[in-house]
Amino acid sequence: MAEDIKKSEYLVEVKNLKEYFPVKTGFFKTTPLKAVDGVSFNIKPGETLGLVGESGCGKTTVGRTLLHLYKPTGGEFYFDGELVTEKNIHQLRKQMQMVFQDPYSSLDPRMTVEDIIGEPLDVFKLYDSKGDRHDKIMDLMQLVGLNAEHATRYAHEFSGGQRQRIGIARALAVNPRFIICDEPVSALDVSIQAQVINMFEEIQEKLGIAYLFIAHDLLVVHHISNRIAVMYLGKLVEIADADELNNNPIHPYTLSLLSAVPIPDPETARKSQRIILEGDVPSPMHMPSGCPFRTRCRYATEQCAQAMPELTSRGGDHMVACFNR
Numbered sequence: 001m002a003e004d005i006k007k008s009e010y011l012v013e014v015k016n017l018k019e020y021f022p023v024k025t026g027f028f029k030t031t032p033l034k035a036v037d038g039v040s041f042n043i044k045p046g047e048t049l050g051l052v053g054e055s056g057c058g059k060t061t062v063g064r065t066l067l068h069l070y071k072p073t074g075g076e077f078y079f080d081g082e083l084v085t086e087k088n089i090h091q092l093r094k095q096m097q098m099v100f101q102d103p104y105s106s107l108d109p110r111m112t113v114e115d116i117i118g119e120p121l122d123v124f125k126l127y128d129s130k131g132d133r134h135d136k137i138m139d140l141m142q143l144v145g146l147n148a149e150h151a152t153r154y155a156h157e158f159s160g161g162q163r164q165r166i167g168i169a170r171a172l173a174v175n176p177r178f179i180i181c182d183e184p185v186s187a188l189d190v191s192i193q194a195q196v197i198n199m200f201e202e203i204q205e206k207l208g209i210a211y212l213f214i215a216h217d218l219l220v221v222h223h224i225s226n227r228i229a230v231m232y233l234g235k236l237v238e239i240a241d242a243d244e245l246n247n248n249p250i251h252p253y254t255l256s257l258l259s260a261v262p263i264p265d266p267e268t269a270r271k272s273q274r275i276i277l278e279g280d281v282p283s284p285m286h287m288p289s290g291c292p293f294r295t296r297c298r299y300a301t302e303q304c305a306q307a308m309p310e311l312t313s314r315g316g317d318h319m320v321a322c323f324n325r
Contacts, residue, residue: 002136003295010078010211011179012043012066017075019058019065023285031286037234038075040311045177050225050242052218052316056281058234059214063180066212067098068210079178081285094124097171102151103163107155113166114151117141120173142168144199151301161192172203179189181213185220186191195223202255218261222246227317230254233284233292250320252297291323299324 008165012104019033021057036058043049050143051059079092097120100106103324109114117137120126121290127133138148144165155163164184171179181200201224203209215221221228223244229239230253238251249255252275259275277296282288288295294304303323311319 010042011045011046011047011080012212013076013078014042014043014062014066014239015040015076015078017062017065017077019070020062020073025285032283034234034287035284036065038235039231039234041229041236041239043178043210043212044246045210047156047227048204048206048213049224050213050221050228051212051231052221052228053231054067054257056284059216059234060182060229061127061230061285063098063182063212063214065095066180067096072147094174095176096178096180097174097176097181098182099102099164099167099171099184102187102240103160103167104155104187107163109155112152112154113146114142115170116155116166117173120170124174137249140172143172143203144169160188160194161190164188165195168196168199168203172207174205176209178210178212181211184213186215186217193220198204200224218246218257222253230257233282233287235292235308235321236320237321239311241316244316244318248318250292250318250325251322252299253293254323291321 007116017036019036020034022030024033024034039062041049045294050277051062053059061070065072068086071086075078079096082088082092084092111119114134117131118141120134121136127136137151141148141150146165146169151159155166156265158166188196197220198212205210213224214223225242227239227269228242228245230237230251232253238245238249238254245254246258249258256275256277277297282292282295288305290305290307291297291300291309294300298303301324311321311324314320
């Protein structure tokens with residue numbers, strides 16, 4: 001009975017996910033690059049979890065590892081209560097899709113829009129006839145704001161925003177319950193970003209899809225997410241409700257990220273204090289002992305060098321990995 005309750009509560013459960021890449025460091029020696037190191041989080045049906053952090057922190061690797069585009073080094077991933085493995089990933093992939101960051105390289109230039117969107121329908125045989133296939137594709141194009149006459153065109157004939165809409169329609173073709181959005185608006189103009197973000201929200205409201213929304217722009221993530229997880233060098237350092245994280249950040253790294261967000265009000269901007277981190281991001285090949293953020297943290301103590309702090313509750317669902325905050 002307890003297991004049934006657990007299954008109904010979370011669509012996605014990630015436990016201690018690890019992704020290490022072997023890097024050759026000598027003729028006969030390899031060193032593991034710990035891109036993702038012990039990441040855990042949950043996502044409820046119809047919920048959006050934002051995953052933020054600077055470039056190279058492992059955000060994209062988390063998304064690709066969940067879909068087994070990279071074979072996980074360790075940890076467990078449960079989808080609707082079922083453990084995802086190499087044996088069942090093909091069947092489950094119909095329920096889990098991905099929207100890629102670059103709308104220019106993620107679409108086949110030799111295929112028409114109709115064939116790009118229809119390819120998942122072909123793979124999973126989700127139509128009864130050619131007419132049924134065509135109708136499904138037209139419905140998907142309408143859902144993402146594309147016109148019927150776009151169907152016979154090629155990807156290079158579209159703008160960046162339109163290409164990303166094609167990628168979103170392709171992801172929606174198999175009627176998934178969970179979509180990993182890998183920085184889907186970072187390559188788009190600001191005005192187009194707002195349109196695509198609003199479209200993601202409308203689709204979620206209509207279809208009840210859960211999102212893992214990966215980005216480095218905290219303004220975008222706060223707008224679309226129910227909860228936000230902050231990542232640094234392969235580890236989660238803070239996770240909380242979106243408004244709670246924005247109004248009450250605790251981890252020093254989160255404080256620094258939020259201080260860099262532009263403030264539209266000039267008066268408030270003058271009073272705000274930018275937190276500049278000292279030093280460079282450590283190499284994931286040569287991680288510092290203990291907390292990976294300690295070499296850039298003004299609150300660091302000797303304890304921080306001895307052990308990595310666990311994510312602990314600071315009230316409600318607000319979790320932070322820090323000894324001194």
